[in-house]
Amino acid sequence: MLKDQTAIVGIGETEFSKSIDSTELNLACKAIKIALDDAGINPDQVDALGSFTYEETPEFEIARNLGFGNLTYWSQAPYGGGASCAAIGQVAMAIASGIANVGVVWRSRKRGDPSSRMWSHTNEHIFDHWKWSRPSGLVRPVDESSMLMRRYMYQYNYDRKDLASVSIALRKYANCNERALMHHKSLTLEDYMNARMISDPLCLFDNCLESDGAIAIVITRLKMAEGLNNTPAIIHSYSQGMSKEHQLMTHYHSDDPLESSSYVTASNLWSLSDYSPKDVDVAQIYDAFSPMIPFSLEAYDFCPKGESLKLINEGLIDVDGDLPVNTSGGSLSEVYLHGMNLVTEGVKQIRGLANAQIRNAKLALVTTCDATPNAAILLKGE
Amino acid sequence: MIKSIPIPGIEDFDKPYWENCSKQKLSIQHCADCKAPRFPPRHMCPKCQSLNHEWNIVSGDAILWSFVVPRPPLLPVFENQSPYVVGLVELIEYKNIRIIGEIKSKSDIDSIKIGDTLSVRFKKINNEISLPYWVRE
Incomplete structure (x- = not known):
């Protein structure tokens, strides 16, 4: 069993910026060293690694730069925004099962430069599933997300003004977080309504940031965690999820396209857990695009289908709401690192050391991308 | 960045779809054994796992x-x-x-x-x- 066997004991973040004059490998090494120092663990104790299939810094380079000892486990989780909690869960399982003892999960990414946008490298001939959408001009992830948002707005009678509340709520958190890229920039409803459209009905502020940086975390068995520097963020439950007839980013062909893979992850996560949605004190919801927050809140059963935007407008996800969400500013307003900042923010909340600290936060949900095969973890304090 | 639109690569399992499109006809892949329709086209029938397929004009x-x-x-x-x-x-x-x-x-x-x-x-x-x-x- 995985439940409560392992914990996140160290977190490390480099600076976050639109442009950092450094390589991804250099940033990865820095973030991992910071995370190990934070935990109080010597690099030669690390014997497990977890990363993303999209990660371009190889395990052996990481290991020989940091001076790790002999490694006995490593794995990579696929699907970009769907990967962070999967990479963490897989390393946690390796440790819980006795294959390894100390694991590092990292993501280093230089995505600040517009030329690094993945869609801009679309090939002239397409042989994967994107052949069914990209030739017609549905090319970017934002277009793919926007398709589902317009349908959601139609089905549940919402408009852009309702969706604005998501980006505005996250920006308020970023305004409290000095490390957030949008720390000094306010966002009003008027700013939002006047913003340029990127893929109507989604505008500029519905998109995540384009940024450079690296984040790492350290995982150990709970018994070891108790002798280390920090309050452990215990990995209470974990699941991956991929729904029937799922198609990556263009989940348009199942019986109900608004029922994403998050519904599968959520259902299994809750069944493996001692808790229910009402017990969660704070949630970090993957937000490459703002619609993913209302979609995920419904998938994880925080509210009935169609009600999340109404509740967000009434303050659900604000610092004094029933479920504060993305309390560092998230991918929309802190930094976009494939959701790894959501993991570190979940840990900070459990430690009681977040900028927008939720009082007595004992249970934090961290999710990954609603539009891909995905995963989630439930972190708890002692 | 590419100058043209991205062009669908033709594969064995979707060749009839593109051939029909070139004749101004839309067609949907069906399982040749259990007759279940499916889209996007693919190799195997998700209902009965047959690799045989046929195409119906719609x-x-x-x-x-x-x-x-x-x-x-x-x-x-x-x-x-x-x-x-x-x-x-x-x-x-x-x-x-x-x-x-x-x-x-x-x-x-x-x-x-x-x-x-x-x-x-x-x-x-x-x-x-x-x-x-x-x-x-």
């Missing part, structure tokens, strides 16, 4: 399920066309078969709405590929 009449209006930054070929409308359409003959295609309208694109009834047309890209798109009736 009218192409559809209902607009949802749509977006992409704005720059885009691939150059689409940036030149922007604003344009891309829709996800649901076929009249098969309620749960949905296909992506451009949506064209004689009137202002602002009047396009979910639930509009559409009919299929084809745009020739090269000798092997014609892309389906839909027009408002």
Whole structure:
């Protein structure tokens, strides 16, 4: 069993910026060293690694730069925004099962430069599933997300003004977080309504940031965690999820396209857990695009289908709401690192050391991308 | 960035789809054994795991399920066309078969709405590929 066997004991973040004059490998090494120092663990104790299939810094380079000892486990989780909690869960399982003892999960990414946008490298001939959408001009992830948002707005009678509340709520958190890229920039409803459209009905502020940086975390068995520097963020439950007839980013062909893979992850996560949605004190919801927050809140059963935007407008996800969400500013307003900042923010909340600290936060949900095969973890304090 | 539109690569399991599109006909892949329809086309029937498939011509009449209006930054070929409308359409003959295609309208694109009834047309890209798109009736 995985439940409560392992914990996140160290977190490390480099600076976050639109442009950092450094390589991804250099940033990865820095973030991992910071995370190990934070935990109080010597690099030669690390014997497990977890990363993303999209990660371009190889395990052996990481290991020989940091001076790790002999490694006995490593794995990579696929699907970009769907990967962070999967990479963490897989390393946690390796440790819980006795294959390894100390694991590092990292993501280093230089995505600040517009030329690094993945869609801009679309090939002239397409042989994967994107052949069914990209030739017609549905090319970017934002277009793919926007398709589902317009349908959601139609089905549940919402408009852009309702969706604005998501980006505005996250920006308020970023305004409290000095490390957030949008720390000094306010966002009003008027700013939002006047913003340029990127893929109507989604505008500029519905998109995540384009940024450079690296984040790492350290995982150990709970018994070891108790002798280390920090309050452990215990990995209470974990699941991956991929729904029937799922198609990556263009989940348009199942019986109900608004029922994403998050519904599968959520259902299994809750069944493996001692808790229910009402017990969660704070949630970090993957937000490459703002619609993913209302979609995920419904998938994880925080509210009935169609009600999340109404509740967000009434303050659900604000610092004094029933479920504060993305309390560092998230991918929309802190930094976009494939959701790894959501993991570190979940840990900070459990430690009681977040900028927008939720009082007595004992249970934090961290999710990954609603539009891909995905995963989630439930972190708890002692 | 590529200068042309991205072109679908033809594979064994979807070759008839593109051949039919080049003849201005929309066709849907069915299992040759259990007859279940499926889209997008694929190698194996998810209902009975048969590798045999056949193709049925459909009218192409559809209902607009949802749509977006992409704005720059885009691939150059689409940036030149922007604003344009891309829709996800649901076929009249098969309620749960949905296909992506451009949506064209004689009137202002602002009047396009979910639930509009559409009919299929084809745009020739090269000798092997014609892309389906839909027009408002």
